[in-house]
Amino acid sequence: MIHEIRALFSACGKPLHRIVFALFMLCCTASLGASGASAQQIPTTQFTTLTGESHRIPDASDARPMLLVLAFSHAASADVERWNRLTKMSYSADARIRYFEFADLEGAPSFLRGMIVHQMRRAIPAPENAHFAALTAQDSAWKQLVSLGNPDVAYFVLADAQGRVLWQTHGPCTPETVSAVRNQVMRVTGATH
Helix, strand or coil: CHHHHHHHHHHHCHHHHHHHHHHHHHHHHHHHHHHHHCCCECCCEEEEECCCCEEEECCCCCCCCEEEEEECCHHHHHHHHHHHHHCCCCHHHCCCCEEEEEEECCCCCHHHHHHHHHHHHHHCCHHHHHHEEEECCCHHHHHHHCCCCCCCCCEEEEECCCCEEEEEEECCCCHHHHHHHHHHHHHHHCCCC
């Protein structure tokens, strides 16, 4: 194929050769720019943790990458509980990363959300409350981001401080999933253990 292209350039003469080369470079540059522009971005989301702290992600004032765990159904919350039992590294205590777990409540009737959040607050250990929040907006954007297939498993999104998705996966939560997440977090934060 390369020999055929060279023969074509030789037969066409120098001016055409330069024009074709310039068009080729322009197309390559345009495709590289398009691939960078199409990088996935997490939806800008305002939320309140179970401790009452308000947060926004991405947050330009915080340079740390983010590990986000999302549950889109009650069954997925059991998968998130398995994640918490299997994980040996406490991401909530790791200062190198912002860590949040989200339970999607946007589809729940608004009059029930308060009761659900109250039950969540009682069920989740107090030290973890600062990292747990109900997702009550941007539900469809988050589902699109993770290409939601099975709502009954946990979804993991690792993003940089600007909200660009670096890596993502989804459950069911197994030791292999925990290991994959841990390896990606270590890669992004530069951790060695």
